[in-house]
Structures are given as structure tokens and as C-alpha cells.
Amino acid sequence: MMEKTKTGLLAALVIMSLLQSYLLAYSMPGLGVTTSSAQDYVPTESMGQEGKLENLIFPEDIVLHMGKGKHTVLYPAMNFFNLIYTKIQSREFKGFQRNTVSVLDWDAVRNNDQGVELRFGTGVPVELLGKVLKLEGDLQFLDDVIDRIWIFKSSEREEVRTYFFSANGTTVYESVKADLTAQDVQMYVGFGEFQTAYTPVEDDLYIPAGPIESQQAMVKYQTYSPEQMQRNLFFDPGVTRAIVDRSGSQIFTDGKRGLQVEQNGKWISYTDPVAGQGGSDSESENVYESIKFINQHGGWDGLHRLIHSESMNTLSVSYQQYYSTQFYGAYPIVPNYPFMFGEMKLRLQQGVVSEYARSLITLDKKAESQEVRWLPGGESLKSELAHYSRRGEVAALYPAVLATTEDDNVLKLEPVWTVRLDDGTQEVLIASLTRKPKPGEPGGAALPPVDGTALESGDGKTK
Structure with missing residues (x-):
């Protein structure tokens, strides 16, 4: 028994000796003297959060057309915005047919037919849009850039039509095999029932009928x-x-x-x-x-x-x-x-x-302080837009926050109405107010008619 033990130990020592000789001969890392050179790479330091394409593509806003000339606008991360976008992401869009944008009278569709319009600002290439929506089309469609999707139910019959608008401004693609029903459109439109009413003006811009409640934040x-x-x-x-x-x-x-x-x-x-x-x-x-x-x-x-x-x-x-x-x-x-x-x-x-x-x-997740602000609407905003010096270049109008540095590593994020111009420039159009303007005041809703009929108005909050 003792001889077997000695023999096993001797064999183990021989193997270890051979392994050490091999490692020394072939200079394995961690053994011997190491030297640095200009070719050494420094590992990338972990800093912020990682992002994914699916979280970086979403509409700039969603317009709900409720028929009879009634409209409202939803902005990213509002509850109803998220709900509608998530539901549309689960639908399938196939059988695309190419046509000119004049195939329909879009002003008539806007005012008469219930629908939902997803607007992507300057547009998204179809190849990338297909990563967040279920799309299947021909090469001509797949090579294009889409700046809005308009889904509507005909006011004359229970028919849903879905159009993808090319950013070139002249081409539309109808998805004749879209997985959507009239009930879907009615549900989407129903989410806008208690939201602030918006009025369309030229260039597909929308003006709220009254002030929109918002929030100013001081963020470290x-x-x-x-x-x-x-x-x-x-x-x-x-x-x-x-x-x-x-x-x-x-x-x-x-x-x-x-x-x-x-x-x-x-x-x-x-x-x-x-x-x-x-x-x-x-x-x-x-x-x-x-x-x-x-x-x-x-x-x-x-x-x-x-x-x-x-x-x-x-x-x-x-x-x-x-x-x-x-x-x-x-x-x-x-x-x-x-x-x-x-x-x-x-x-x-x-x-x-x-x-x-x-x-x-990098902003703290929680604001240090918050205050309610009101973004003016109605005739006050409409007049400000009409008299803007670069009105002919305005491509979009939307609420934003103006970032200003304060003392002690604090940013003030102030709600403002902002315009995006044709060249991509963003400029502040009008600042927010510290109190809600009353009907008839600058930035407020219009005064009720003489007969006392109430006008629809909301505060812009998600109900």
C-alpha cells in the first residue's frame, strides 16, 4: 500500500514538473516579467446605461381624429400614447400598394373620419421601423423613409384603411392586409374623449383650444x-x-x-x-x-x-x-x-x-423641486405662431422643456412651446405661464358663446 502511494506521488511530481516547463517555455500570461507597450488596450470603462434600437424609435406625437372636426394630440410617455402605440406594435401590416399622396382628400379624412395618426417627425427608414412594427412589403417600400402612419375608419362604412406616408411628401403606401378592425380604431379614438381639444392649422400643425397643464422641474x-x-x-x-x-x-x-x-x-x-x-x-x-x-x-x-x-x-x-x-x-x-x-x-x-x-x-432620477406651469393655447398661441419670423420654415410645433444651468449642479427644465424648422433647428416659440389663464385671457380658452353653451376644454393631463 505504501509503495503504491509513493509511486502516485512521484508520478504527480513528474507531471507538475513537465507542466511548469511547458508554461515557462511558452510564456503564459501571469508568469515571468511583463512589459507594457503602445499596443496595449485599456478596457472600456462602464459609464451610462445601455440602449436598444427598439426603445429609440417612437412617434413624435399621436393625433386622434374623432370625426366632426374634433381632434386631440398625445405626446410620448402619456398613458394613452403608450397604450395606443403598444397595441399598434402588436398588429401586422402587409400587402403594401404604392400610390400618390393625392389618392385621397386628406382634409376630408381628417375632419370626417375617426382615425389615429402616428407622426414620426422627420421620418424613420422602413428597415428600422420594421424593428418596432410588424411590416412586410416589397423592396420599393422597404427602401423608403416613413414620417407618419394614418389609420382611419370610413365614416360611410365599417372599413379600416391604413396608409404609410413617405417622407418625400409625394408617395403613400396602403397596407391592404392590415390586422386592424373598426372596433380597434373606435377604441383608440375613445381615449381622446376627455383630452384637450386641438384645432388644425396650415402645415399639419395643431393648436390646443386652451392651456395645457405641465411641470417645471429643478433637477440636480x-x-x-x-x-x-x-x-x-x-x-x-x-x-x-x-x-x-x-x-x-x-x-x-x-x-x-x-x-x-x-x-x-x-x-x-x-x-x-x-x-x-x-x-x-x-x-x-x-x-x-x-x-x-x-x-x-x-x-x-x-x-x-x-x-x-x-x-x-x-x-x-x-x-x-x-x-x-x-x-x-x-x-x-x-x-x-x-x-x-x-x-x-x-x-x-x-x-x-x-x-x-x-x-x-447625467440627471438625477428624481427632481429636487417641481412646480405646475401652463402652456398657453388658443388664439394667443395661434397668433404667436402666425407672427413668428420664420413661420414658412416651421415643420412641427410641440411642447418641450428648456434646459438652463443653475447654481450647485442644478438644471432648470422649463416647459415651452417649441418649433422645429425644416433644417432641423429647434427654437422656443413661447414660454409657459405660472397660473392657468381664464377663458378670454391671453393663453386661455375662448369665451363661451353668448347662449351659455359650454365649450370642451381639458387640462392636458392623462386621465
């Missing part, structure tokens, strides 16, 4: 440090150097890439001028790669929406940040220039990022 924030972004964006931070330009901005560079830090460390612009290798570009590929790049380099702070560029020659991708409130939905954030905040912009070539600009601010 944290910031990533420029050094964190330096470590995150450069393969070898050890070979980068920091310089300060004439404007006072700090710049990190490794001789090829550059990272410019502005706004006292709150905004960065990254460039990699040799990223592109030539060849054609796929917008969908660039979007996927931009999401992956942001996930790895700074992450996401809250809700964002993909913004499609109307120019097909550009390689840029941008994401609009939203601020979510407890009762009033989510509003896009617009910066109070020269302060920059609320959007991430990237430029890509063949799926490789060559430019990246973003804020280093």
Missing part, C-alpha cells in the same frame, strides 16, 4: 469627468497629451484622434479623422453602430428618440433626449444656447464613428 445632475472620457475613448491614454486652446477649451489628443472638452467640462466633441475607408454607406448599419458606440462610450441618460436626417447625403445620426414627468408625459429637451444639452450627434463612415458630440451631464 452629476457629470462624467473629462479624464473618464479620455480613458474611455482612447485605446492607450498613456500616450495622449492635454493642451488648452485659445478659447480655453481642453483638448486631449494622441496625434490622430482628438477630444475637445467645453462648457467647463460638461460637453465633449470627439473626432477620429481616419475612421472612414471609402465605399458606400448603409443608414441602418450606421444607426446600429452608433448605438453600439454610445453604449461603450458614455451610455444613455434616460429616454432618447432617433432623429432621421432628411438629407440622404449626410452620414450623421442624432438622438434627442427627453425628460419624463410623472403625470404629463415626456418632453424633448432643448438647450438654452450657448449652453448645449439634450442631444447626441455622431458622424459615421462605413459603420465607423468619425465624430461624436454629447453632454457629460
